[in-house]
Amino acid sequence: MAHIRLTKIFEFEAAHALHNYDGLCRNIHGHSYKLHVTIMGSINGDSTSPKYGMVMDFGDLKQLIKPNIIDEYDHSILLSSKENLEYIKSENELFKRTHILDFQPTAENMVIHFAKIIKSLLPAGIELHSLKLFETASSFAEWYAEDQ
Numbered sequence: 001m002a003h004i005r006l007t008k009i010f011e012f013e014a015a016h017a018l019h020n021y022d023g024l025c026r027n028i029h030g031h032s033y034k035l036h037v038t039i040m041g042s043i044n045g046d047s048t049s050p051k052y053g054m055v056m057d058f059g060d061l062k063q064l065i066k067p068n069i070i071d072e073y074d075h076s077i078l079l080s081s082k083e084n085l086e087y088i089k090s091e092n093e094l095f096k097r098t099h100i101l102d103f104q105p106t107a108e109n110m111v112i113h114f115a116k117i118i119k120s121l122l123p124a125g126i127e128l129h130s131l132k133l134f135e136t137a138s139s140f141a142e143w144y145a146e147d148q
Ligand SMILES: [Zn+2]
Pocket: 016, 025, 029, 030, 031, 135
């Protein structure tokens, strides 16, 4: 049975700052992130199945990614644990939706982080093929299973 790739595109808005960066990105600023999730698997050949002809129902893929990535990270702040976190520790309302990450919140590190989460969610027989995370319309990071 042929292996086919499926891609679904998700969007979320988030702010981040790059710790110790030597430019403007050291300041908190926002991005309209676009995440392209590409999975791979065999087409369901069971004509009695409601998923006949599909690798995975696009709706099912959405139901995995939306609550675990999009709802989690949308309108949040992504900061390295190396930042001075005084403001957040003071339970300032502005920082309620902050993710303190044990890595620099670059697009590169975020795709690695998202790949780990998504791989743990996919059903048997479906593999994560690749992720593309657009930080801007012209800048993105890619994670490919074959490169790991
Ligand atoms: Zn940025």
